[in-house]
Structures are given as C-alpha cells and as structure tokens.
Amino acid sequence: MSNHGNFSARVPGTDQLIFTGSPSLANVTPESLCVVDLDGKLIEGEISPTSLEIISMHIIVYRHSPKIGAVVHTHAPFISAYALAGVELECSYEAMVRAGMTETIPLAAYAPRGSDESVTNIAGVLPHTTTPLGAVILGNHGLLAFGADALQAAHANNVVEESAQIATYASLLGGAKPIPAHMRTAAVARRDAFAALGSQRT
Numbered sequence: 001m002s003n004h005g006n007f008s009a010r011v012p013g014t015d016q017l018i019f020t021g022s023p024s025l026a027n028v029t030p031e032s033l034c035v036v037d038l039d040g041k042l043i044e045g046e047i048s049p050t051s052l053e054i055i056s057m058h059i060i061v062y063r064h065s066p067k068i069g070a071v072v073h074t075h076a077p078f079i080s081a082y083a084l085a086g087v088e089l090e091c092s093y094e095a096m097v098r099a100g101m102t103e104t105i106p107l108a109a110y111a112p113r114g115s116d117e118s119v120t121n122i123a124g125v126l127p128h129t130t131t132p133l134g135a136v137i138l139g140n141h142g143l144l145a146f147g148a149d150a151l152q153a154a155h156a157n158n159v160v161e162e163s164a165q166i167a168t169y170a171s172l173l174g175g176a177k178p179i180p181a182h183m184r185t186a187a188v189a190r191r192d193a194f195a196a197l198g199s200q201r202t
C-alpha cells in the first residue's frame with residue numbers, strides 16, 4: 001500500500017475545508033494540514049502541488065450536498081481494480097446496505113486528475129440519496145468516499161473496499177448476486193428498528 005490519498009473535512013459553519021496538504025495519508029500531523037475555501041484558495045498552511053491538483057475533486061462533492069462533512073480519496077487496491085476495469089460496484093454485500101449505501105457505487109469516467117473534465121464526470125454520477133454516506137469510483141484512478149463527518153467518510157471507504165474485495169472473490173464462483181431492492185429496504189428497516197430499541201440489559 002502506497003498510502004497515497006488525501007482527506008478533507010468541512011469546518012462547521014463555514015465554507016472552508018481542512019485538507020491534508022501532502023499527497024500521503026501516512027503520518028498525517030497537524031502541521032501537514034491546511035485550510036482552503038470552496039474555490040480551492042489556500043487560506044492557511046501549506047499545500048503540495050500534487051494535493052492542490054486534486055482539491056477540486058473534493059470540492060465538487062461538498063458542493064453536491066451540504067450534508068457532506070468529510071471526503072476521503074484513496075487508491076485502495078480492490079476498488080481501484082474496479083476503477084481500472086471500468087466496472088461499477090453493485091450492492092451485493094449486506095455490509096453496504098447496513099451502512100446505508102443501498103445503490104450501485106457509480107463510476108466516473110476517466111479524465112486527468114483534478115481537471116475540469118474529471119470534476120464534471122464526478123458531478124454527473126454523484127448519488128442523490130437522503131444519506132450523506134456514499135462513494136464514487138474514479139475511472140482508472142481510485143475512489144472518493146464521503147460522509148457526514150470524518151469517521152463516516154473513512155467508514156464508507158472501508159465498506160466499499162471490503163465489498164469490492166469480497167465481490168472479486170465471488171467472481172471466481174460465478175459472480176456476486178445483487179441484493180433485490182425490496183430486500184435492501186427490508187434490511188434497512190430491520191436495522192433501524194433494532195437501533196431504536198437501544199441496548200438491552202438483564
């Protein structure tokens with residue numbers, strides 16, 4: 001794993017983002033963070049050319065929904081294999097449903113990273129759901145995952161990568177079978193019903 005990637009989080013109540021200013025997720029420190037606005041202008045800190053090149057891919061996600069509070073970009077190997085193959089990730093693993101990602105993870109067609117065309121391609125496939133948790137596969141590149149906060153964005157990335165790994169293994173057995181739409185709805189309803197009960201004690 002190269003640990004190449006970047007992470008951003010919306011500063012609550014502002015149009016500014018905290019962003020990892022270096023192109024690696026390894027050894028992130030407070031000093032390696034910077035602040036940018038939703039036009040990509042550097043407000044505070046330092047940002048490398050490699051990170052500056054890709055910030056617009058984060059910004060388009062925030063512009064898509066005010067509910068999105070964090071975005072992570074990774075080159076996780078199994079979902080990146082989907083990106084290189086130009087294949088969307090269908091909802092065939094219950095962990096996706098439990099996480100609220102009940103639709104196919106869409107694929108944005110390739111264009112040079114951070115270019116206007118790449119941003120347009122991402123905008124064209126961003127999911128329109130009631131939950132801020134989601135992801136977009138970046139053709140020939142990697143993954144953008146997002147959520148209401150940093151933990152949710154990281155969780156979305158992990159769920160998508162695990163789902164891609166298991167679906168890849170399932171391809172050796174004839175391919176993963178998508179969960180029927182009505183069963184996805186039922187699974188979410190069951191999750192919510194048990195969550196509403198709270199913890200049980202004897």
